[in-house]
Amino acid sequence: MPGIDPQAPVSTLKGIGPAALLRLGNLGIARVQDLLFHLPLRYQDRRRILPIGSLQPEQEVAVRGQIELAEVVPGKRNMLVVRISDNTGFLSLRFFHFHPGLKAQLRRGLAIWCFGEVRRAFNGLEMIHPEWQVAASPIALNTPTHLTPFYPATEGLNQAQLRRWIGEALDNLSALPDLLPEPLRQGLPDLHTALRTIHQPQGEPPDPFHPAHRRLAFEELLAHRLALQLLRSRRVIEEAPVLAGAGRLWEDLLAQLPFQPTGAQQRVIAEIRADMARATPMQRLLQGDVGAGKTLVAVAASLYAIEAGYQVALMAPTEILAEQHRESFARWLAPLGIDSGWLAQKQGSAERRETLARLASGEIRMVVGTHALFQEEVRFQRLGLVIIDEQHRFGVDQRMQLRGKGENPHLLVMTATPIPRTLAMTLHADLDLSVLDELPPGRSPIDSVVISDQRREEVIERVRHAVLTGRQVYWVCPLIDESEALQLQAAEQSYVELSEALPELRVGLVHGRLKGAEKSAVMEAFKAGEIQLLVATTVIEVGVDVPNASLMIIENAERLGLSQLHQLRGRVGRGSAKSACVLMYHPPLSQKGRDRLAIMRESQDGFVIARKDLELRGPGEFLGVRQTGLANLRIADLSRDEDLLDQVAESAAALRQTSPALCHALVDRWLAGRLDYGDIA
Numbered sequence: 001m002p003g004i005d006p007q008a009p010v011s012t013l014k015g016i017g018p019a020a021l022l023r024l025g026n027l028g029i030a031r032v033q034d035l036l037f038h039l040p041l042r043y044q045d046r047r048r049i050l051p052i053g054s055l056q057p058e059q060e061v062a063v064r065g066q067i068e069l070a071e072v073v074p075g076k077r078n079m080l081v082v083r084i085s086d087n088t089g090f091l092s093l094r095f096f097h098f099h100p101g102l103k104a105q106l107r108r109g110l111a112i113w114c115f116g117e118v119r120r121a122f123n124g125l126e127m128i129h130p131e132w133q134v135a136a137s138p139i140a141l142n143t144p145t146h147l148t149p150f151y152p153a154t155e156g157l158n159q160a161q162l163r164r165w166i167g168e169a170l171d172n173l174s175a176l177p178d179l180l181p182e183p184l185r186q187g188l189p190d191l192h193t194a195l196r197t198i199h200q201p202q203g204e205p206p207d208p209f210h211p212a213h214r215r216l217a218f219e220e221l222l223a224h225r226l227a228l229q230l231l232r233s234r235r236v237i238e239e240a241p242v243l244a245g246a247g248r249l250w251e252d253l254l255a256q257l258p259f260q261p262t263g264a265q266q267r268v269i270a271e272i273r274a275d276m277a278r279a280t281p282m283q284r285l286l287q288g289d290v291g292a293g294k295t296l297v298a299v300a301a302s303l304y305a306i307e308a309g310y311q312v313a314l315m316a317p318t319e320i321l322a323e324q325h326r327e328s329f330a331r332w333l334a335p336l337g338i339d340s341g342w343l344a345q346k347q348g349s350a351e352r353r354e355t356l357a358r359l360a361s362g363e364i365r366m367v368v369g370t371h372a373l374f375q376e377e378v379r380f381q382r383l384g385l386v387i388i389d390e391q392h393r394f395g396v397d398q399r400m401q402l403r404g405k406g407e408n409p410h411l412l413v414m415t416a417t418p419i420p421r422t423l424a425m426t427l428h429a430d431l432d433l434s435v436l437d438e439l440p441p442g443r444s445p446i447d448s449v450v451i452s453d454q455r456r457e458e459v460i461e462r463v464r465h466a467v468l469t470g471r472q473v474y475w476v477c478p479l480i481d482e483s484e485a486l487q488l489q490a491a492e493q494s495y496v497e498l499s500e501a502l503p504e505l506r507v508g509l510v511h512g513r514l515k516g517a518e519k520s521a522v523m524e525a526f527k528a529g530e531i532q533l534l535v536a537t538t539v540i541e542v543g544v545d546v547p548n549a550s551l552m553i554i555e556n557a558e559r560l561g562l563s564q565l566h567q568l569r570g571r572v573g574r575g576s577a578k579s580a581c582v583l584m585y586h587p588p589l590s591q592k593g594r595d596r597l598a599i600m601r602e603s604q605d606g607f608v609i610a611r612k613d614l615e616l617r618g619p620g621e622f623l624g625v626r627q628t629g630l631a632n633l634r635i636a637d638l639s640r641d642e643d644l645l646d647q648v649a650e651s652a653a654a655l656r657q658t659s660p661a662l663c664h665a666l667v668d669r670w671l672a673g674r675l676d677y678g679d680i681a
Contacts, residue, residue: 004168006033006176013165023156028634033176033669035169036195037216037634038162040149043205046115047144053088055118055125062115063091064138070106082106084114091118092126110134113141146200170199179666180219181659184651188215208640217636218644223670224633225652226663228429232283240408241310241384244277249303252336264438265293269300271434272412276304276385282410285428287419288436289606290570294414295325297436298387299332301412302366306338310384311359312366313405315373317390319344320539323520325389326368328545333366343369343378346517373405380405388413416570417563419610429652445604446573447580450557450597452587459553459582460501467505467532471577472549475535476568478556494555495535506530511537538564547575557583557600558593562613565600592616614639634670 004012010032011021029035046062055061065086073079080103082093093114095102106112116130135141151162178191189197189211197212206212250269254261261269268286275282288294302312314329316322326342333340341355341364358364362381372378383406413431451459463473475498477491495509508531510522519539525531527546534549538560552572557565565583573579583597599612636644655663 004032004172004175006031006036006169006172008032010035010165013168015161016165019156020161023154026154027152027157031672032169032172035166036173036176036199037670038151038166039198039213039216039635040151042150043147043201044115044150046148047146049113049143051088052084052086052091052125055089055091057118057120057125059118060116061118062113062143064111064113064141064143065091067106067108067110067112067134069108070103072103080106082112084112090124092121092124093130093132094121094126094128096129106132106134110136111138111141113143146202147205149199166199170196177665179662179669180215180222180651181662184654185215185218186647187211188218191215191219208637213635214641214644217641218648219666220633220636220670221641221644221648222651222655223666225429225648226655227667227671229652229656230663230667232430238281238408239279240281240410241308241382242277242279243305243308243310243384243410245304245307247273247304247307249307249336249338250300253299253303253332256335259440261296262293262436262438262440264436265297268297268434268436271432272297272301273304275432276301276308276410281408282412283431284412284434285431286412286414286434286436288414288416289439290416290567291439291574292416292436293440294389294416294436295328298325298389298412298414299329301385301387302329302333303336303338305385305410306365308384310382310409311362311364311380311406312385312387313373313380313383314366314368314387314389316368316370318539319346319370320519320523321389322368322370323523324545329366329368338365339363340366340368343367343372345370345372346515346520378405382406383409385410385412387411390415390417416567416606417610419607419614444573444576444578446569447578448569448583448601448604449580450583450585450601453555453584454587456584459584460498462582463498463533463551463553464502464505466551467502470548471551472526472529472531472546473533474549474552474568474571475533476552476554477535477537478559491535491537498533498535502533505532507533507535509535510539512539538568545574546571548577550575550577550579552579552581553584554581555584556586557597558585558589562596562599562609562616563606565596566604566606566609569600569604 008031009021010016010024010029012032016024024030027038029038044060048062049064050059050061052063052065055063063084063086065084068083068085068090070080070082073081077096080095080098082095084091084093093106093116112132112134114127114130114132116127118125118127120126133141133143149163149166150159151166153159153162173192173195176191176195180191182190188194194212194215197210198206198216208217272282272284275284286294286297288297298314302314305312314325316325322342322344326340329340339358341358343352343355347355355364355367356377356379359367360379360381367373386406386409388411411431463475466473475494477494491509491511495507498505499507508522508526510519510526514522522531522534526534526549529548549572552569554560554565554568560568569581572581581600583600585593585597589597596612596616599609603609652663655666
């Protein structure tokens, strides 16, 4: 079907009705060109024809012969049996499901090509429901000339349909423009060559390191980087409030602090202050390891905004983390006469109405909240700064929603999941990057011990000893309910067992299914020292600060990602006492689990750990699907293709300078319809 526009909807192709259109949409295919970027998962070699006489059971092969007979064999369920031969032997083809016209199609004397798995039958060898085609002569058979691709599919779509539609798109490949100028390719093939090589390989199957794959990965990464930069450029031309002041509030707070900010904190605060003093919106990402002091930097930024007469909103992904920030900000801002508040789902209606009214009037200068800050009824008098903590839990579009609450407020996003700088600059090309690479003095190293859960009794004794010496302990379990399939100790079961084993201790339990008020009550009791041993799920991963807690036990540690283990471990070591983390695993330990726990034992550097986590788990699982669109890359892989990122950055800069139209075309090709980037066009 020549003359099809690659931009046309896939419904243009024959055989794609409403049902197929919906199913293709589930695969991310809406336009004809989307079919071309839907790449095979694997290939079969159907080009080589084997003599029938050489076949062996369990082979998956292609054969060619002549139909000797075709007959319907009666029984409980009729079946069609076709007997074929070449000059070396005979083979039966058996069809249990067939329409009446099939027997007429497979008539005696026709040449046949078929592909399937060879099985042993009572009267020789056979294939069950093979793929086939017939012709008047062997010469007229249209047998494969390239490897046969197998594509990601969905219920209701089969490989034959996908191959046919992708084949039609390939027939119109000349209409698809190559958007990557030759000088930027760095020796990679042109687009048409790359697509034909991947969909119709003539030689060996192209793996992800093949130049054809690399060509498409490069273009996809380039499109994502351009999308984020175009978002940023739209923000840069907007006018933001100028938050410039003498910094008296920050100086007043510094005078009250019992410590001096680190050099890294001072450097980052200066970067933020310079950004907010300009009339263009700040867009800055703050990366810092566990305990590096990101909260103090956020407080400093807030004080500069408040001094300039504006309000500040800080959003956190969980109520526990939001409440932790609420307490920290209240503790630091109240002595300066600054009123702060918070918004969360668990608030009563009267308290919520009062907070909303005080926010709208400007009486509350600083508000902390969860997703509740997105809601339509939340209005600010003069929002000047938005801070988002643990930003990998939120998407680009959610950042935009919260910004929409003010007149182009400045934006500071923070994360304690450090990632390599090259990756950070690609993932967050719409943001400037600041790194807290220095821990405050007094943070002592945490001893990490890897131990089998067969030594559980020894660990319990260690918990008893720690509490009797005046310390508090976390006991972390990955699941709430018991799961025999995964052999994970559930938090509720551990709570019962530990309460019985340690009757002299005050034991508490916190997990994600508790109501907000119940969760808060348990955490408050733990902070106050009323609970000595806290059994918890990973809900305490971030935001919990109890300096007296010096021991953490993590059950089934081999099941958790490195960055999550590092976050959990960071809940101890916050006081003056020597702290330890016991990583308890359930044997036998896989090689991957062994490697993961060895890294935790050997390193406390969040950047080293994040790098290893990325290598072990891959970008999708490591980054989380909502961090940015890059977590859902179709072709590229951030860990595998990281060496392309410097070239991607250079090419993006060159294209933006010389070919703005190409930039938009690349973004449209790879990201059309994606919510995160809906503001670009």
